Amino acid sequence: xxxxxxxxxxxxxxxxxxxxxxxxxxxxxxxxxxxxxxxxxxxxxxxxxxxxxxxxxxxxxxxxxxxxxxxxxxxxxxxxxxxxxxxxxxxxxxxxxxxxxxxxxxxxxxxxxxxxxxxxxxxxxx
Numbered sequence: 001x002x003x004x005x006x007x008x009x010x011x012x013x014x015x016x017x018x019x020x021x022x023x024x025x026x027x028x029x030x031x032x033x034x035x036x037x038x039x040x041x042x043x044x045x046x047x048x049x050x051x052x053x054x055x056x057x058x059x060x061x062x063x064x065x066x067x068x069x070x071x072x073x074x075x076x077x078x079x080x081x082x083x084x085x086x087x088x089x090x091x092x093x094x095x096x097x098x099x100x101x102x103x104x105x106x107x108x109x110x111x112x113x114x115x116x117x118x119x120x121x122x123x124x125x126x
Contacts, residue, residue: 056086057095073099 045052052075053084055061067084074081088096094107 051081051100052084052086052098053081054086054098055095056088056091056097058087058089058091058093060087061085073097 055069066083070081070083092108094111096107097104
């Protein structure tokens, strides 16, 4: 069992300004392997001053596509971001972007659903 002091020391190590983001991520990963419950919580602190962005698409994005996406998101917010890319074969086209709690569903299924809803609503009003 960890005391509050133990947890405070771990947080201090991870958030130390002398560590790069990569080093902080490595430290959090080591802690996660040894202490899974604390590790899950610490992963969110590694980038405490950075927005976590998860991009899920049907295929792997090219480096040019990633750079364009990252530049666009960063330019609109003015904040630092940590990008994670995932592939989901269930997505036929487009991508799902999560920025913190914000979800941008730009998949073809979401677009088709919006069109269907628009048609149904238009038909009902007639």
